[in-house]
Amino acid sequence: MKTAYKYRAYPSKEQKATLNRQMLLSKELYNLLLEKSKAYYKETGKTLTEYRMNVWITQTKKEKPEFTELHSQVLQNISKRVSDAYRHFFRRCKEKKQGKTVKVGFPRYRKFVSSLTYPQLGFKIKKKNAELSKIGSINFVNHREIEGKVKTLTIKKTKSQEWYITIAVEKEDKPFISNNKPKTGIDLGISQYVALSDNTIHQNVKITKHQRNRSRLLQQNVSRKRKGSRNRKKAVIRFARYSEHIARIRQDCLHKLSYNLVHSYSFIAYEDLEIPNMVKNRRYAKSISECSWGNFTQMLQYKAESAGCVAVTVNPQHTTMTCSNCGNMQRMSISQRTFICEKCGMRKDRDINASVNILGRALNSTSSNFDSKTVKATEGHSGSQACGDNVRPSARKAVAEEAGTIRVAS
Template sequence: MMLRTYKYRLEPNKEQKEKLEATLDTCRHLCNNALGRRKLQAELYRLPITKQWITVENQINALPKQKQDNEYLSNVHSQILQDVLRRVNKSFTNFFRRVKNHEQPGYPRFKGSNRYNSFTYPQTGFKIVGKKLELSHVGKVNIKIHRSLTGKLKTCTIKRDIDVWYACFSVKIDDSLPEKKVIKSAVGIDVGINPLVALSNKEKTKPPKFLQQSEHKLAKEQRKLSRKQKESHNRNRQRIKVAKVHRRIKQQRMDFHHKLSRELVVQYDFITFENLKIKNMIRNHHLSKSISDVSWNMLQSFTAYKAEWAGKVVTFVDPKNTSQECSSCGKIVKKNLSIKVHNCPYCGLVLNRHVNAAINILKRVLIKVGLGYTDLMPVRGLAQDTPMTQEAHDFSRG
């Protein structure tokens, strides 16, 4: 059994938009109320008068009484309200897990009107009828089903993205994952800022730099925003303009990585990345913007799930010294980030530093599975650097 998510755009009319906005606002108020009760209980827990902790079951059982006291809660499907309380509980569970693991915890925060953008029908209250999505307490909303939805519907999440609405369906598919294919081609991938990816067969892909392309427009809109009076309608309209620029950059980046990850999965049966600690790398203020723009984690996650569905393999290896180690003789050749060519004084190998790292990445995982580097040579040969547009690089063209 597998779960898959389908995302479709909604086209609600004015009345339906108002109902969707009202539902979001109700969910936000309930979320903040539940969070406030948890915080108050945490303070009382330190006192000798009580040692009873509020649970999600307690809060769900209290919903009928809350509906009597707050009539606006009755305008929202009961399972949506229950899901809101489960979200609050999950945020606290994650908080305590991070504390236990000595990570940066981040205590759950109250949600402002612009920070709560989705609600979920966990089991009932929604139904697809032709080209419409019937939602409890909202009505029949036009939906753009651009691809067929297969499997058993489990949940429906309604999401607001600035001024656009989406329905995200979680679907259970009974079919098992495809059998792992016979590995005929393998590749190691070194991710970087420029090139974005370097493959162990010497192919390289330049980054599209979507943030850099939109930086001037983004700065212009942000300057306008800074001049607007706080809490005014003009400021809110300008805030939406800034958010739309960010949304366009995000969508361009996602589209590019979807295409690039698909090309990788189509061409190779066995794909290996470095297991990078990206959060730590972003702390370098000189590189943080560039690292965020190329979004390595997005590429890796897209490639991983596509490979799983295709019956192929994605693995991760320790990144230590992949750029410093010579892929030919194994000696360590120290070099800083400004040096782009690996020049080994021991064996004489001269190679692009990123390609050298990609070969080491592939070698490490092949050694783990008991294969040599020559047992699974990549299927493509040497390729030149290719300038990138919004189209992902077609590796088959070299």
């Protein structure tokens, strides 16, 4: 299992200058590599591989000795970033051909690079500082012990000029043990952030009017300053600091909520939402992107396994329109907050009714999924059925065994 630890770092004044200089050089190299691979593609019709980029870097170092200011691994990481950009571009092209609504943009030239990555070598982590080759030993706040094998180290500067060190590690997989708590379905919404099938509702933090106003004011302050001036720079930092502060408040709430959920349920089913599609609806765009459902479901997914919980996605089609009691389908306008079944007369909160349907759908498809060879078919990103792409095999097995349907050969 891959995890990452993030620490606040405090480089000295000189180190900051070195880091900024190295980031500037990284940006130059990134743009050079992009240009190079564009030209290469025009000439040969092939993409420039990461390996070839690295060879080219070594040659260029002789002509441009300033690149030797960076550690060689950091330089190689930049060619990885370029080829990743290409890979994502090709992936999105493919997805678009398959009929998905994705934006396809060709890799762009960078205006700045705000992080440096040491992929394998060139750094040493100590108790209170990290020694980075060609930069020096940088102090950081070690608030949490690192477990697992250290893979990479990234030093990053935020827009508000704060520095962070992120350490990626590889942990050993522990066998999956279910926490034997009840099962639940989740309906994600705007007015009620999370509605569970056992009638509980959890809210997200609301950004207050005061916070919104302050944010707007700080943004206005930026636009009032002359471009390129020192005061503008200061205003940008002030605005960035406040935005990051609010982002942390949201993040904190989502972390706590997802933590609580995976520890109080053994099975969580949620809707597979296509968020980019939904944001297109302009009336809801702002409130939807403020909800950060994608972020939240990601947290559920990665926290689930170690908490003994299985999180699965379900196709959300018609979950709000269907009666969770008798299965009757009826129209539901957005303003209708309670579901009143025309057939059996059941009354339930709109979102809770949906969450019951989501749980039902997940339990149905998990048992049938393991029944046949469809497990393989639901792997990958195309399937939106329950127990799809994001469920680890071990967790999958646990669901199947619990459902009591079939035995999974391991």
